[in-house]
Amino acid sequence: MTTSTRTVTxxxxxxxxxxxxxxxxxxxxxxxxxxxxxxxxxxxxDEKAITAWIEEGSLAMVVLECHRPGGRVxxxxxxxxxxxVAGSADAQFTADQALLARYLAKLRAVPAGTTHRLFVxxxxxxxxxxxWGSGRRASTEGLRSxxxxxxxxxxxxSASVRYLRA
Amino acid sequence: xxxHRTIAGxxxxxxxxxxxxxxxxxxxxxxxxxxxxxxxxxxxAPLASYGPALVxxxxxxxxxxxxxxxxxxxxxxxTGETALSxxxxxxxxxxxxxxxxxxxxxxxxxxxxxxxxxxxxxxxxHLSCDPPSSSTPQPAxxxxxxxGSLVDLSALDSLRDP
Numbered sequence: 001m002t003t004s005t006r007t008v009t010x011x012x013x014x015x016x017x018x019x020x021x022x023x024x025x026x027x028x029x030x031x032x033x034x035x036x037x038x039x040x041x042x043x044x045x046d047e048k049a050i051t052a053w054i055e056e057g058s059l060a061m062v063v064l065e066c067h068r069p070g071g072r073v074x075x076x077x078x079x080x081x082x083x084x085v086a087g088s089a090d091a092q093f094t095a096d097q098a099l100l101a102r103y104l105a106k107l108r109a110v111p112a113g114t115t116h117r118l119f120v121x122x123x124x125x126x127x128x129x130x131x132w133g134s135g136r137r138a139s140t141e142g143l144r145s146x147x148x149x150x151x152x153x154x155x156x157x158s159a160s161v162r163y164l165r166a
Numbered sequence: 167x168x169x170h171r172t173i174a175g176x177x178x179x180x181x182x183x184x185x186x187x188x189x190x191x192x193x194x195x196x197x198x199x200x201x202x203x204x205x206x207x208x209x210x211a212p213l214a215s216y217g218p219a220l221v222x223x224x225x226x227x228x229x230x231x232x233x234x235x236x237x238x239x240x241x242x243x244x245t246g247e248t249a250l251s252x253x254x255x256x257x258x259x260x261x262x263x264x265x266x267x268x269x270x271x272x273x274x275x276x277x278x279x280x281x282x283x284x285x286x287x288x289x290x291x292h293l294s295c296d297p298p299s300s301s302t303p304q305p306a307x308x309x310x311x312x313x314g315s316l317v318d319l320s321a322l323d324s325l326r327d328p
Contacts, residue, residue, distance in 0.1 A: 012177035019176035023222030031278035040215035093246040
């Protein structure tokens with residue numbers, strides 16, 4: 001009889017999910033016509049922070065807000081993370097970037113001068129990370145929410161995408 | 167003869183680390199003796215901000231092609247399940263010294279980041295978003311794996327304007 005073993009870690013899950021979420025965020029920002037340089041400039045720092053928070057299970061959601069010149073916040077993209085406390089060694093490290101591209105094709109560019117802000121929400125105590133401080137999310141009242149399903153899966157957690165627009 | 171190198175990206179290492187590893191292979195290949203390392207690093211510097219994002223967004227599953235002299239090297243960054251089984255060889259690739267200062271790194275310019283990437287590559291004669299003259303891309307389906315869709319297509323349809 002042939003047997004095989006597979007060992008996966010929470011660190012791997014966190015590394016995978018943070019990569020897919022940040023990669024998707026960069027694609028969305030660029031597709032909307034917003035200069036991604038501000039996001040790219042702090043990439044390493046943000047990637048470390050998000051990875052650490054997913055690994056410790058404190059991160060509830062990564063949120064991308066688009067602030068238009070007139071002050072309106074539209075659209076908002078949320079990446080909720082769901083945790084599997086027990087973990088499943090059989091679960092695969094998946095990413096659905098091809099279908100994210102199809103989804104992006106349906107989004108319209110935002111007006112020139114629109115900027116973005118990146119937020120993280122938590123479901124409990126978290127370890128402070130360099131470059132991140134407290135902030136206040138814009139209200140999403142009046143925005144219509146559409147769920148696109150799971151964009152990344154891993155043995156200990158998964159991330160999905162929710163798109164909110166006026 | 168085209169040689170290939172695969173770098174293990176997330177979940178084995180972060181996108182930032184994977185990009186650093188990939189550029190490290192390029193540097194040691196072009197400068198095995200280490201006497202021009204700053205020149206290679208300067209040439210790759212315009213990609214510093216875009217590189218990790220290209221890894222994270224999965225664009226470097228398509229190869230970067232490094233050409234110069236007798237050197238023809240394809241570098242890919244594996245992500246997800248394929249990264250776990252990637253066989254890495256981070257040693258200098260033979261033929262790198264033959265490139266001298268006449269080398270070009272051709273990047274895959276796909277997705278929404280391509281416009282910014284193209285702009286970044288115009289700042290260096292060693293960078294290009296155009297494919298090399300005789301590239302033979304592999305069929306996309308063979309690289310994507312057999313994972314099914316996780317995205318709700320009906321939700322996609324609801325985005326269409328009435």
